Amino acid sequence: MSRPHLTLVSDGLTLPPEADAPASPAPAPAAPAKPAPAPLSAWSNVHAADTIRATSAQAQLAPPDSRRALKAFLKNPTAVTGLVFLALVVAAALAAPVLYPDDPLAMVARPLIWPGQDPDFPLGTDSLGRDVAAGLFHGARVSLMVGLAATAIGLAAGTLVGALAGYFGGRLDAALVRLIEIFQSIPSFILLIVLVAIAQPTIATITVAIGLVTWPTIARLARAEFRAIRAKEFVAAAKSLGYGHTRIILREILPNALPPLIVTASVMVASAILNESALSFMGMGDPNVVSWGSMIGAGRELLRTAWFLTALPGLVIVFTVLALNLIGDGLNDALNPRISAER
Amino acid sequence: MAAVLDVRHLSIAFPRATPVPDLSFTIEEGETLALVGESGSGKSLTALALMRLLPRNARLGEASRILFSGRNIAQLPEPEMRRLRGRDMAMIFQEPMTSLNPVMTVGRQVAEVLELHEGLSRRAARKRATELLDLVRIPEAHRRLDAYPHQFSGGQRQRVMIAVAIAAHPRLLIADEPTTALDVTIQAQILELLDQLRRDLSMALLLITHDLGVVAQWADRVIALYAGHKVEEARPQLLFGTPAHPYTQGLLAASPRLRADYHYSDGPLIEIPGSIVSAVGEKGCPFAPRCPVARATCRTAMPPLLPQGDGHFVACPVTTLREAPHGHSVGL
């Protein structure tokens, strides 16, 4: 794994310009907060210089690398296709209240107009006379919101557990690994059903529940990353400077552990959207909002006569999830160290 | 003696480079021919080309002739080529640790060749595999037959590789750096074994190596390769006694242990300055950029390989025109 900062602390590589003044009396911003006693000031200066070198060199080198990754990402036709698709879905979600200001659950026309029959309802109406197009646009809001928020929860919880396990190791690690294993053995969708059934289905509980069942994946990954990075020289250097665990975890290790987590997060958004739609399809969604899954669930009753009611929301789900998976593939190509090492 | 292998105008090209532009050589029956050169000299590619196992993006030049027992196999269709591989010509590789299938017993890996080429039944092949493992001196071969490669040491794995290679009595055995990955003590044993098998089975042995010590001890004839060009060819005694090409001289100077009177305190380890990469895309002699005696003409055209008598061929007009082609005169 090639990470830019790894060689920086131990050897005397060329210093970035602003780090070239270690002798300046003004305390460097990155220096330890505790002011050193006067006789030791020379030493504390050395430390401070090292700190500056480590952090600022890292800061200096990180942007070109992420820029390189971004460039690779934007050059990748897969990723760009995914981005364009996702942009369309986001645009639909943003435009929903403007294009369809009325409640998408309200009856607006006679029921079961087929797509193309009535120019006012280009995608037709369902069995209760609700506008399918309005449902799809508003459903995008629900899907994206649940997907993003649930992923954020899963990412935060998983990273926390993984970071603690990977960083501290020992008994804590053993216990947390066992916890991860327990949660990974439980079929996550069944656990999701149980959680939502216990907590009553609202958008908020569904989101939290999805986050709660998806954290183990992230936790495993984060643990592996933290374990690997913990052993690196720059972490040892940070420890020798007397930094606290929190600072080392958040400022030193986390930024370097992020790339694989980001790749997984994009796929997690996709699977969160799939989970939400499956829940809603089974009638366990929030009954007060329109969701693609609930539209499919409702359309299912009329599968034999009006199959478009099932087909259309499903196509939209496929489109959205495909977009996220394409982005995930693109991110993987751009951030995957093995491939970039070969270049 | 008949030539088992007669290679003429072999050229190997990749989309952007031609590591072997034009190479000709022969191997006689029962002979050990050594191909020497540093990594990047094209020696391993040449070996793969003879087996027709080049990477997908590599191409054999149209003028290439590989006469194996008098038959040109350079353009032989793949199905026919497969009948030769493992039966008439076999190869062992540099990395014994990774060259055997980790999830297949060594017995199966030896027997596979026998079933394929000798048409033996599974049972007969198993029995013969035991004999072969015995032949390459795997202790308690009958018990080790069902063991997996990870249960063998590096030297033993190379012995298994040799058993696989000689299973169908090939006429030509190609050994690509067979001992490079092994301990020095094991190296000698493996080479000893190869040499004995060559004599017992009257195989021709193409030994590919960068180790001049190996060459001096085991080869009947040596070809020094540089950037895909044959720069010198001779019997080992001749090559080590009176190396004529500046590259060979440099190689010898960089291998102090071949000189009996040498002691490490005599001087610093000598290296040939520059690297073989500098030869890429050069028009003339590929060694010219690193050569201490190169002339202007060396950089315009590749010097021809000229006989010096007694089976000694050299491709250097500068050193051969002088009366005494001695290594020390160049002073690398």
Place this chain on the structure above:
Amino acid sequence: MHQFLRLSRVLVRALIHAVPTVIGIVILDFFLLRLAPGDAADVMAGESGAATEETMAALRSRFGLDLPALDQLLAYLSNLAHFSLGYSPRYNMPVSDLILQRLPSSLGLMGISLVLALVIGIALGVVMATQAGRWPDRLLSVLALLFYSVPSFWIGLMLIVLFSVKLGWLPSGGAGSIGTDATGLAALLDQARYMLLPALSLSLFYVAIYARLARAAMLEVRSQDFIRTARAKGLSPAAVTLRHALRNALLPVTTIAGVHLGGLMGGAVVVETVYSWPGLGRLAYEAVMSRDFTVLLGVLLLSSVLVILANVVVDLLQAWLDPRIEAAS
């Protein structure tokens, strides 16, 4: 003999390792059950229509529901030790009987789906790897990504529209023709007709996963030295691929297959509701709809244990495929 010993050591180690996980799941299950709104007394009271405070209290003390949490946990554990998962007033039978009744058809569906997914996925992956970079590979890669993005319940419904409604070839739900007295092959074929669409819907997602995985693994293996050795032996490309490359490439695929077993179980829940397949998933769905948490959590517990057992099998399979795996003492 050595092989047998090695595998049994791996089995024992995997089983021992699984024990704490099972205990953890049981405890989690217990606390989820306590979190659930209403207890068995409420359910029973609801079923019977009217109940006074006194009868509720009586019911609670009879079922030990008024005891401290720890005692209840111990009671729960001792019940589990007797293979008792509680009683479902709604179905009027023990939960374990209910689950055991539904288990075979769920296992059948998942088993067939897993086999379909592995066979089709690995085959596609091998084809993609041999064609890497050429158009068949690109086409199949796009297809795999599409499969990966399709909700199983939706593709299930679309398959019903196509094969049941429009073409009329296959039944749209259920697990077998009612009222037929077909036996032997005819009965098997009849079952297969009902099984095909649900199994296909459930496996599609996993076909995509295994295809991508098998492709990557095959490409990785193909560049290894022992493949060159196999070619130098004069083996045909088919023999090289099947005898030497595939078995090595299967190692990562089986690992991931183990990881996805829980997902497959969850997917079965949704697909079973689409096709009215009388399995565990359908039972879970019915339990949610009738708020029968004892049944729901019984399903959760049992499906988790199934996943753990399946992972033990995967460990064993891996040890069988890879002789380098030794059971550490």
